[in-house]
Amino acid sequence: MAGRLSWSAISVARRSFGLQLRGSQAQLINSRTLSSALGEEQPNFPGSRSKWTEKLEFVQPDLYDGIPVYRVMNRKGEVIDPAYDPKLEKDTLVKMYKRMTMLNTMDRIMYESQRQGRISFYMTNYGEEGTHIGSAAALDDNDLVYGQYREAGVLMWRGFPLDRFMNQCYGNEGDMGKGRQMPVHYGSTEHKFVTISSPLATQMPQAVGTAYAFKRAQNGLCVICYFGEGTSSEGDAHAAFNFSATLDCPIIFFCRNNGYAISTPTSEQYRGDGVAARGPAYGMATIRVDGNDVFAVYNATKAARHLAVTENRPVLIEAMTYRPTLPSHPTPPHTPGEDRALHPL
Amino acid sequence: MQHVSGALSRSFSTSRVAAATQMTVRDALNSALDEEMEHDENVFLMGEEVAQYDGAYKVSRGLWKKYGDKRVIDTPITESGFAGIAVGAAMGGLRPVCEFMTFNFSMQAIDHVINSASKTFYMSAGLIHVPIVFRGPNGAAAGVGAQHSQCFGAWYSHCPGLKVVSPYSSEDARGLLKAAIRDPDPVVVLENEILYGQPFDISEEALSKDFVLPIGKAKIERSGQHITLVAHSRAVMLALEAANALAGEGVECEVINLRSLRPLDEATIIDSVMKTRNLVTVEQGWPQSGIGSEICARIVESPAFHYLESPVVRVTGVDVPMPYAKSLELACIPQQHDVVKAVKKIRCSRRRWLTATLALWLLTAQTTANVSVVQTYIKLEGVIPQGTVRAAREVCTRELAMERRS
Numbered sequence: 001m002a003g004r005l006s007w008s009a010i011s012v013a014r015r016s017f018g019l020q021l022r023g024s025q026a027q028l029i030n031s032r033t034l035s036s037a038l039g040e041e042q043p044n045f046p047g048s049r050s051k052w053t054e055k056l057e058f059v060q061p062d063l064y065d066g067i068p069v070y071r072v073m074n075r076k077g078e079v080i081d082p083a084y085d086p087k088l089e090k091d092t093l094v095k096m097y098k099r100m101t102m103l104n105t106m107d108r109i110m111y112e113s114q115r116q117g118r119i120s121f122y123m124t125n126y127g128e129e130g131t132h133i134g135s136a137a138a139l140d141d142n143d144l145v146y147g148q149y150r151e152a153g154v155l156m157w158r159g160f161p162l163d164r165f166m167n168q169c170y171g172n173e174g175d176m177g178k179g180r181q182m183p184v185h186y187g188s189t190e191h192k193f194v195t196i197s198s199p200l201a202t203q204m205p206q207a208v209g210t211a212y213a214f215k216r217a218q219n220g221l222c223v224i225c226y227f228g229e230g231t232s233s234e235g236d237a238h239a240a241f242n243f244s245a246t247l248d249c250p251i252i253f254f255c256r257n258n259g260y261a262i263s264t265p266t267s268e269q270y271r272g273d274g275v276a277a278r279g280p281a282y283g284m285a286t287i288r289v290d291g292n293d294v295f296a297v298y299n300a301t302k303a304a305r306h307l308a309v310t311e312n313r314p315v316l317i318e319a320m321t322y323r324p325t326l327p328s329h330p331t332p333p334h335t336p337g338e339d340r341a342l343h344p345l
Numbered sequence: 346m347q348h349v350s351g352a353l354s355r356s357f358s359t360s361r362v363a364a365a366t367q368m369t370v371r372d373a374l375n376s377a378l379d380e381e382m383e384h385d386e387n388v389f390l391m392g393e394e395v396a397q398y399d400g401a402y403k404v405s406r407g408l409w410k411k412y413g414d415k416r417v418i419d420t421p422i423t424e425s426g427f428a429g430i431a432v433g434a435a436m437g438g439l440r441p442v443c444e445f446m447t448f449n450f451s452m453q454a455i456d457h458v459i460n461s462a463s464k465t466f467y468m469s470a471g472l473i474h475v476p477i478v479f480r481g482p483n484g485a486a487a488g489v490g491a492q493h494s495q496c497f498g499a500w501y502s503h504c505p506g507l508k509v510v511s512p513y514s515s516e517d518a519r520g521l522l523k524a525a526i527r528d529p530d531p532v533v534v535l536e537n538e539i540l541y542g543q544p545f546d547i548s549e550e551a552l553s554k555d556f557v558l559p560i561g562k563a564k565i566e567r568s569g570q571h572i573t574l575v576a577h578s579r580a581v582m583l584a585l586e587a588a589n590a591l592a593g594e595g596v597e598c599e600v601i602n603l604r605s606l607r608p609l610d611e612a613t614i615i616d617s618v619m620k621t622r623n624l625v626t627v628e629q630g631w632p633q634s635g636i637g638s639e640i641c642a643r644i645v646e647s648p649a650f651h652y653l654e655s656p657v658v659r660v661t662g663v664d665v666p667m668p669y670a671k672s673l674e675l676a677c678i679p680q681q682h683d684v685v686k687a688v689k690k691i692r693c694s695r696r697r698w699l700t701a702t703l704a705l706w707l708l709t710a711q712t713t714a715n716v717s718v719v720q721t722y723i724k725l726e727g728v729i730p731q732g733t734v735r736a737a738r739e740v741c742t743r744e745l746a747m748e749r750r751s
Contacts, residue, residue: 120488120671171670179670182490198492199450200422233421235453261422263398269421 134297204240230261291319392444496630520558703737
């Protein structure tokens with residue numbers, strides 16, 4: 001039975017809708033013929049493509065150790081395998097470093113603003129700067145970004161000025177959103193960053209829809225959709241993953257797995273091998289990376305973009321990282337826990 | 346919460362006098378949940394952050410510590426998922442309390458609330474009960490923008506098969522949540538984030554473990570004879586504040602706290618309007634198809650219509666998605682002056698109505714020299730304010746003069 005149908009095949013099939021009944025009858029006859037010839041060697045079900053087995057055994061969730069975490073640098077920041085050093089230009093490296101530091105600094109100032117009552121709400125990006133800058137640097141400036149709410153570094157990489165970050169948070173007359181939105185709900189048509197929307201995961205099917213539109217437009221661009229591991233529990237995530245694959249969309253799903261959703265740890269969020277394990281199940285090329293390693297994030301995103309744009313297919317990147325602070329401000333106190341020792345910051 | 350109940354029970358035995366014990370709405374909800382979970386082991390709480398975190402708004406503080414993983418369950422982030430699971434648990438014999446972090450997020454799960462829960466009793470011809478409670482904060486908070494500020498009173502109260510309550514005070518919160526949990530059918534409890542921290546006086550009776558309030562019955566918070574104000578949840582506070590301000594100007598408002606949106610206590614509103622003859626509805630939600638619209642329609646369809654001296658006025662939130670900036674937000678939520686203005690507008694139109702009626706009477710009296718009419722007019726003079734009588738006499742004189750000229 002047909003596995004992955006190409007785009008042109010789908011259009012042909014659509015056009016011959018009127019002949020569908022007869023076609024399927026023909027297919028039935030064909031498959032019966034096939035099965036009588038091949039049915040003994042290979043199952044011929046429309047729903048799957050695999051082999052026979054006579055062993056009664058369940059595939060257990062702990063079948064394998066888990067999808068490995070791709071990294072370029074060790075904990076000391078030394079490149080382990082020079083073959084995978086992206087060999088970025090000095091200017092790019094300096095820009096990356098400067099933007100990560102600027103993001104961290106802006107966060108500190110805005111966090112304190114919130115504690116002082118100058119703004120009512122703020123979300124910091126501590127610990128996840130690498131995921132933003134690494135991925136943003138690997139994209140085309142015109143690739144559309146759908147964020148969740150913890151991706152200010154992507155905007156910063158693209159040149160969103162500090163003034164506009166401030167104006168949005170303060171909801172003052174300089175705010176292009178005219179005070180309509182809560183702080184950190186940035187958006188910019190100019191920087192190709194879709195305005196943040198509060199309900200979780202709603203950006204995911206929207207991102208797929210836009211990627212589909214990009215494919216139709218044949219503009220050589222892709223969409224990147226950021227979300228947290230907690231958000232991946234929402235029904236919208238399932239729909240987004242499934243549609244991105246069945247509609248062959250040029251989209252990168254970038255999951256920031258920082259270990260917590262407010263106070264809910266990943267052990268309560270899911271039981272499987274994280275979000276990455278779901279990728280192949282939906283028909284997506286998948287990779288898990290060390291989110292704190294900016295080169296690994298860069299390499300993975302660059303390769304993902306290439307796949308997405310040249311082959312019109314979705315790619316899932318799960319960036320493992322850690323949120324050392326509170327999820328947002330204000331929020332009642334919560335201690336991150338003993339595992340803090342694993343991620344000294 | 347056990348600590349607080351302990352303290353209260355000590356004072357219970359030493360003083361019979363109705364000491365003004367105060368309790369916040371948060372503690373009221375917490376104690377109600379605690380007592381119902383103790384009373385029936387099938388009752389359990391599920392939602393995001395309800396367990397170890399004590400609840401996003403601390404309403405379930407201490408419950409996970411007391412009852413453990415089996416009775417207080419943290420869910421992954423999927424409202425449609427856990428609402429569906431809660432409905433299934435209810436159909437399977439448990440009594441879930443399903444918490445939405447705010448009712449804005451219930452939109453992700455609304456198919457389960459309506460199609461899976463509230464329609465089931467009817468669709469099964471009475472065979473299947475779904476004893477579930479959906480609760481969480483509803484409506485405008487402070488500085489949380491459009492996607493966190495919508496009021497769902499109108500949406501949920503629209504649907505048959507669902508009961509909808511909207512508590513205001515701590516007594517309301519305790520009595521209505523307990524009634525909701527004990528109810529065999531789906532109940533939506535629309536709380537209010539701003540009211541969580543608000544302390545209210547609470548009676549000893551309201552603190553007892555079996556205290557329940559009837560769903561579908563409103564409460565008259567304040568008696569008055571000039572005009573009726575009807576509100577629910579936070580807007581009750583607004584109506585009471587406006588009533589106090591107006592009392593200083595000689596206008597006595599009767600304030601009705603709806604407590605329930607479905608069933609709506611139309612009898613209480615009708616009786617009140619028949620007494621005061623004027624009605625203003627107050628709510629924070631949007632005007633179109635809102636609670637005020639429904640109340641107005643019901644009054645028009647009832648005998649109270651003929652008692653109205655002026656049109657019904659709705660005071661509502663502004664018809665826009667809630668903006669974030671403080672100055673804009675304040676302009677979008679009804680304030681005390683909005684309610685006072687509405688009442689005064691009615692008083693004006695009422696005066697015009699009275700003037701017109703009186704003028705007609707006087708004209709009739711003068712032209713027909715009808716003695717009984719004149720006698721009635723003299724009796725009325727005591728009831729109607731002098732200003733109105735004077736105005737009526739002026740109108741009448743003017744009309745007669747015009748008639749003589751023509």
